[in-house]
Amino acid sequence: MTDLFPTRHIGTDTDAQSTMLSAIGAASSREWASVEELVAAAVPDSIRVDADRAPALPEPIGERAAIRELRAIAARNTVNRSLIGLGYYGTITPAVIKRNVLENPGWYTAYTPYQPEISQGRLEALINFQTMVSDLTGLDTANASMLDEGTAVVEGMLLARRASKAKSSTFVVDADTFPQTLALLRNRAEAVGIQLAVLDLASLPADAPELSDAFGLFVQYPGASGRVWDPSAVIRTAKDAGAVIVAAADLLALTQLRAPGELGADVAVGTTQRFGVPMGFGGPHAGYMAVRKGLERQLPGRLVGVSQDAVGKPAYRLTLQTREQHIRREKATSNICTAQVLLAVMAAMYAVYHGPAGLRAIGRQVHLSTAGVAGALRASGVEVVSRSYFDTLQVEVDDAATVVARAHDRGLL
Structure with a gap:
């Protein structure tokens, strides 16, 4: 120099x-x-x-020496295995996706492109994402990703408020909701004058009066406890009273379970982290939102559509942008004006890589492994409370705190 x-x-x-x-x-x-x-x-x-x-800094060293020193420091870490769940799960990122998407600077953006003429590849990848979400949720239209599951649920609540003709200000929430999601719902509901009614929907009679006095209803599917149940009767009662139904669904579980659209949900939300995106200490991950026909203009966030170019060939572009903040300002459907495009593309490529049969096989293997654990626990004399589940079990032990502490000592969080 x-x-x-x-x-x-x-x-x-x-x-x-x-x-x-x-x-x-x-x-x-x-x-x-x-x-x-x-x-x-x-x-x-x-x-x-x-x-x-000035701080006392060591003498400069070469690149190889620096890497050796950094590896020695990293080796002091204790690598644990997270079994916390609640929307965050270990996954395998295929090497081809890791190398060509996650580590490729060409994909490095959180944003959807405003210049379609130079962004056809990214827009096509997002069309794949939207199609994947729509197919798995059984709903007509999905957007190009949300920030995460929690904020997607909040946006679902606000969408229900806009779309419902009910005069009630009450939003019914399943008691088996992820705790972090419930905290976000409470925070946002208080700010906009919405009353939350947290009820155990699985044990609630289908004709319960609380279901007929709400503008919306939220179901966690499967629940935070791991419970899988059929909410269609509860959903039907609430819908007959004018409520808009929001379901937070695990996409991998949907390869084995009925889709939210089949159950009667108007809106499905959730995270796509399980589709090849590392946990990353809790994020970031791409959320998703899908809606039934007729609610497209209430969707928050970006929406990619298919059009034609000047010579009549298929071309991708952002569509229905008059819903959005950069055009409608304070009248927009949402103030969320970004996305998680890199991670959405990863999830979409994961689905493309494995295909429908591959995704079903992964979901089946996850469930069978969980069933194997449940059988081993019962054989050991442990009471397994869960009867219907996908990948999360509830067990009853004499001293839960001691069991958790012993698991932690063995690297299981």
């Missing part, structure tokens, strides 16, 4: 700094003749690191 390189390419040069100092009247008043003097005057001494107080 020559002496000229830093001044040419790193930050501002001396002439530019003098010009800026002159613009604020510093150089002319001769109060600060240089940037260093300006910093000394503006930054409190208590947080400034001067030469005599």
Whole structure:
């Protein structure tokens, strides 16, 4: 590196700094003749690191030596296995997706493209995502991803409020909802004047009066406890009273279970993390939202559609954009004006890579493995409370805290 390189390419040069100092009247008043003097005057001494107080740094080393040292530090970590669940699960990222999508700078964006003429590949990948979500949920239209499952559920509640003709301000929520989702619902509901009614829907009679006095109903499917049940009767009662039904569904479980659309849900939301996206200490992951026909214009977020180019060939573009914040401002369906495109593309490519039969096989293997664990627990004398489940079990033991602590000591969280 020559002496000229830093001044040419790193930050501002001396002439530019003098010009800026002159613009604020510093150089002319001769109060600060240089940037260093300006910093000394503006930054409190208590947080400034001067030469005599500079931290003691080690001598520089080469790249290979640095990598060895970093690996030695990383080796001190204890690698545990998370069994917490609640929407976050271990998954396998196929090497071809890891290399060509996750690690490919060409896909590095969270955003949907505004310039379709130069973004046909990304838009086609998002069409795959939308089609995948629509097929698995049994609903007509899906958007190009949400930020995560929790915010998708909140958007589902707000969509229900807009779309329902019921005069009630009550939103019925399944008591078997993920705790983090319930916390978000409570936070947002309070801000917009919505009353939450948290009920154990699985044990609620189908003709319960609470179901007839709500603008919307939310079902976690499967539940936080792992329970799988048929909510169609409860859904039917609420819909007959004018409620809009929102279901948070596990996409992998849907390869084995009835789709939310078949159960009567108007809106399906959730996360696509299980489709090849690493847990990443809780995120980020791509959420999803799908709606029945007639609710397309109530969808938040981006929506990719198929059109034609100037010569009549199929072309992809963002559609129904008049719903969105960058056009309708405060009248938009939502203030969410972004997405999780990189992770949505990963999930879509995971589905393409495995295909419908492959996804069903993965879901079946997950369930059979869980059933094997349940059988082993029963054989050991442990009471398995769960009767109908996909991949999460509830068990009853004498001292749960001790069991959890012993599991933690063995690297199971």
